[in-house]
Amino acid sequence: MRITVVGDAPQDLEAALREGLGYDLLLVSGGLGPTHDDRTIELLARAAGVPLHLDDELRAAIEVLSRRVAERLRRPYGDFAEGVAKQATLPDGASWVGLVGTAPAVVFAHDDGLVVALPGPPRELQALWPRVLETEALQALLRRAKPPDRRVLRFYGVSESAVARSLAAAGGDGDGVDVTICAREFELHVDLFVEPGASARAEAIEAQLVADNERFLFAQEEVGTAELVLGLLRERGLTLATAESCTGGLVAARLTDVPGASDVFAGSIVAYADEVKAAQLGVPETVLAEHGAVSAETAAAMANGARERLGVDVAVSVTGVAGPGGGTEAKPVGLVHLHAAGPAGERALQLDFPADRETIRSRAAVAALHLVRQLVTDP
Amino acid sequence: MRITVVGDAPQDLEAALREGLGYDLLLVSGGLGPTHDDRTIELLARAAGVPLHLDDELRAAIEVLSRRVAERLRRPYGDFAEGVAKQATLPDGASWVGLVGTAPAVVFAHDDGLVVALPGPPRELQALWPRVLETEALQALLRRAKPPDRRVLRFYGVSESAVARSLAAAGGDGDGVDVTICAREFELHVDLFVEPGASARAEAIEAQLVADNERFLFAQEEVGTAELVLGLLRERGLTLATAESCTGGLVAARLTDVPGASDVFAGSIVAYADEVKAAQLGVPETVLAEHGAVSAETAAAMANGARERLGVDVAVSVTGVAGPGGGTEAKPVGLVHLHAAGPAGERALQLDFPADRETIRSRAAVAALHLVRQLVTDP
Numbered sequence: 001m002r003i004t005v006v007g008d009a010p011q012d013l014e015a016a017l018r019e020g021l022g023y024d025l026l027l028v029s030g031g032l033g034p035t036h037d038d039r040t041i042e043l044l045a046r047a048a049g050v051p052l053h054l055d056d057e058l059r060a061a062i063e064v065l066s067r068r069v070a071e072r073l074r075r076p077y078g079d080f081a082e083g084v085a086k087q088a089t090l091p092d093g094a095s096w097v098g099l100v101g102t103a104p105a106v107v108f109a110h111d112d113g114l115v116v117a118l119p120g121p122p123r124e125l126q127a128l129w130p131r132v133l134e135t136e137a138l139q140a141l142l143r144r145a146k147p148p149d150r151r152v153l154r155f156y157g158v159s160e161s162a163v164a165r166s167l168a169a170a171g172g173d174g175d176g177v178d179v180t181i182c183a184r185e186f187e188l189h190v191d192l193f194v195e196p197g198a199s200a201r202a203e204a205i206e207a208q209l210v211a212d213n214e215r216f217l218f219a220q221e222e223v224g225t226a227e228l229v230l231g232l233l234r235e236r237g238l239t240l241a242t243a244e245s246c247t248g249g250l251v252a253a254r255l256t257d258v259p260g261a262s263d264v265f266a267g268s269i270v271a272y273a274d275e276v277k278a279a280q281l282g283v284p285e286t287v288l289a290e291h292g293a294v295s296a297e298t299a300a301a302m303a304n305g306a307r308e309r310l311g312v313d314v315a316v317s318v319t320g321v322a323g324p325g326g327g328t329e330a331k332p333v334g335l336v337h338l339h340a341a342g343p344a345g346e347r348a349l350q351l352d353f354p355a356d357r358e359t360i361r362s363r364a365a366v367a368a369l370h371l372v373r374q375l376v377t378d379p
Numbered sequence: 380m381r382i383t384v385v386g387d388a389p390q391d392l393e394a395a396l397r398e399g400l401g402y403d404l405l406l407v408s409g410g411l412g413p414t415h416d417d418r419t420i421e422l423l424a425r426a427a428g429v430p431l432h433l434d435d436e437l438r439a440a441i442e443v444l445s446r447r448v449a450e451r452l453r454r455p456y457g458d459f460a461e462g463v464a465k466q467a468t469l470p471d472g473a474s475w476v477g478l479v480g481t482a483p484a485v486v487f488a489h490d491d492g493l494v495v496a497l498p499g500p501p502r503e504l505q506a507l508w509p510r511v512l513e514t515e516a517l518q519a520l521l522r523r524a525k526p527p528d529r530r531v532l533r534f535y536g537v538s539e540s541a542v543a544r545s546l547a548a549a550g551g552d553g554d555g556v557d558v559t560i561c562a563r564e565f566e567l568h569v570d571l572f573v574e575p576g577a578s579a580r581a582e583a584i585e586a587q588l589v590a591d592n593e594r595f596l597f598a599q600e601e602v603g604t605a606e607l608v609l610g611l612l613r614e615r616g617l618t619l620a621t622a623e624s625c626t627g628g629l630v631a632a633r634l635t636d637v638p639g640a641s642d643v644f645a646g647s648i649v650a651y652a653d654e655v656k657a658a659q660l661g662v663p664e665t666v667l668a669e670h671g672a673v674s675a676e677t678a679a680a681m682a683n684g685a686r687e688r689l690g691v692d693v694a695v696s697v698t699g700v701a702g703p704g705g706g707t708e709a710k711p712v713g714l715v716h717l718h719a720a721g722p723a724g725e726r727a728l729q730l731d732f733p734a735d736r737e738t739i740r741s742r743a744a745v746a747a748l749h750l751v752r753q754l755v756t757d758p
Contacts (some may be wrong), residue, residue, distance in 0.1 A: 002391055005382035008559055012381055035543040035560050036551060073538055083540050121562070123738045159452055161462050164414040172415060180387055181414050183500070242628075242649075248635025249621075249628030252649045256627025259703055259736055261651070267659070268649035270621075270631045276646035276689055280659070310655055324638055357638055359502045 008037040017047040024113050030120030032103035034083025040117055045091035048110045052089050059088035062102050098131040100124040105132050114141050151192040156370050158188055158216035170208035177202045185366040225369045226254045232376050233264045238313040242268040243281055243306035245319040250365045266312050281305035294319050294331050299339035307341050314342040316368045322360045336364045340371045344379035347371055387416040396426040403492050409499030411482035413462025419496055424470035427489045431468050438467035441481050477510040479503040484511050493520050530571040535749050537567055537595035549587035556581045564745040604748045605633045611755050612643045617692040621647040622660055622685035624698040629744040645691050660684030673698050673710050678718035686720050693721040695747045701739045715743045719750040723758035726750055
């Protein structure tokens with residue numbers, strides 16, 4: 001498996017495509033647009049040594065979409081005609097599979113391999129890929145492939161080294177089991193790729209990793225942390241809100257990124273200014289004055305304030321110094337206080353990891369989600 | 380220029396490194412960690428045909444950091460020792476440049492080219508890169524290079540095809556000017572890369588693009604939209620808040636991603652549930668009942684409610700159907716109402732672009748920022 005990213009320079013792109021044509025499957029994304037710097041089709045055809053042709057049916061289909069866009073933008077269709085012809089040009093022998101935007105998914109066979117070109121915009125790519133999967137050409141390729149089985153372990157709060165030692169204690173990887181360990185904020189994602197016949201060995205490795213690090217394990221499936229937390233709350237009939245200072249809405253944004261979040265998540269008060277902490281979350285002025293905005297006391301008042309004001313069962317708060325400015329000796333950049341309050345109790349957490357602004361905010365958001373998980377599963 | 384992404388499989392990684400060694404500069408990131416699947420150094424040495432050695436000074440430096448981590452995690456240092464030795468192993472002739480986490484930046488010359496290996500975690504990579512830039516080896520390489528000049532145009536709300544036509548009218552790219560056009564949500568990012576001697580031609584292209592699409596142009600520099608909006612408000616002494624339903628805190632999160640946002644941005648009410656829209660933003664129950672949560676009327680009430688409740692000069696609201704569920708014939712997935720209210724007036728916007736949830740939310744967040752920009756610059 002190999003992923004190559006090249007710019008729009010024709011010689012770089014053509015070299016990468018030539019190399020890709022040597023594989024069983026070459027997936028290309030991007031470069032199918034209407035403009036001159038979209039060169040994928042032209043260079044694929046050249047690399048494969050086949051001529052190009054204008055596909056009339058495809059041209060007609062793209063024209064329908066482009067006329068709609070032209071109308072919406074109140075521009076003459078003539079502005080689009082050249083781009084439409086460009087996007088309807090295919091290598092001989094290629095077929096197109098669906099159209100979401102104005103760029104089609106294109107499939108064609110080359111030697112013993114298969115080439116799939118998909119549009120670059122994620123929405124179009126994601127919508128067209130299932131249709132490509134359904135094609136007989138891709139199905140035939142998949143029947144020849146023997147994908148490894150995959151096992152997934154997700155830990156929170158454990159060190160990479162500790163898990164590496166468990167893996168070594170279990171004999172390390174190899175012998176049909178390939179193990180990847182990836183640190184993501186405070187989470188550790190461990191994936192086992194298991195060749196046919198190696199499942200007993202995979203189970204032994206998995207058992208060792210789980211036994212040594214059980215209190216850190218939070219999932220044995222591929223699931224986003226926000227989705228997992230929403231599921232735990234939903235099962236228990238609990239609603240959730242957030243009160244955010246340094247994360248500035250990031251926790252709420254991650255929660256609402258999950259479809260159907262609305263039956264659990266009610267909302268958030270993003271209290272960036274202290275006045276908002278006082279007025280909207282009811283943090284007492286005395287707490288702010290005595291302990292400061294970044295303190296365990298303010299975090300507790302924020303969580304309880306959100307719980308009460310937004311009328312939810314569980315609320316989690318985050319307040320900290322995200323930097324790069326604003327740090328002091330007593331309260332350095334990276335200091336973050338979190339607090340979760342629910343019907344069965346409360347939990348507080350202090351983080352103290354200097355880092356850049358984005359990392360601090362992102363880690364704090366992950367920690368907030370896990371604090372809710374811990375409050376709910378282990379009150 | 381070429382970017383290659385490979386997994387941890389040794390043969391893939393080694394092949395990519397061998398290829399990279401043929402370039403003037405090979406930058407590698409990742410694979411410098413303490414675990415068995417971090418193979419960059421070992422395979423770089425093999426590809427370059429040089430032996431490995433343990434660097435004692437580096438080992439001592441990593442040990443200091445690792446002992447600190449061990450202490451914080453309350454684990455014996457013995458757990459880390461093997462990983463430390465691994466991370467302190469370098470190809471002969473290589474030197475290390477700084478240490479942020481436990482993985483060093485490594486620089487070494489190979490034939491006429493230069494190899495730089497950086498740790499994968501973005502925080503470490505970003506902190507170490509400036510130190511690599513300062514090395515004499517890299518400075519010497521840069522003196523040999525002649526980077527093209529770059530000009531930047533940022534449009535909002537214009538079609539890719541329209542800009543492509545302007546470019547064609549200006550004679551297209553080539554002759555020392557390379558033009559890339561990239562659509563990002565509703566923004567269009569146009570970059571001109573100008574070879575020495577081609578600046579007159581670049582100016583002519585730029586002038587044509589600006590003249591044809593002036594009302595869509597919002598920046599001629601590389602600047603994030605949130606940062607640009609915060610700057611416009613700061614210049615005018617105005618404060619900002621958001622009131623968010625379908626974006627669920629995303630607009631606030633983008634604003635607070637910018638360092639120093641706090642002197643402009645006060646906070647946000649994320650009103651995901653209708654009860655929160657009524658109680659926290661003062662949206663009248665009659666408006667919600669008559670027009671629904673996704674309506675121009677609710678958007679207006681949300682923006683004005685946030686302005687009043689959070690005591691800010693300008694507030695922007697977003698309410699829409701992000702999907703995939705919840706759409707109706709009258710209010711389909713992708714329908715989003717936005718409203719901005721400020722001291723000098725108000726502006727409303729309706730979006731109606733069916734797409735996946737992430738795209739709808741992300742586009743709505745971008746549109747909210749631009750609505751504030753337009754309100755402030757063209758009230």
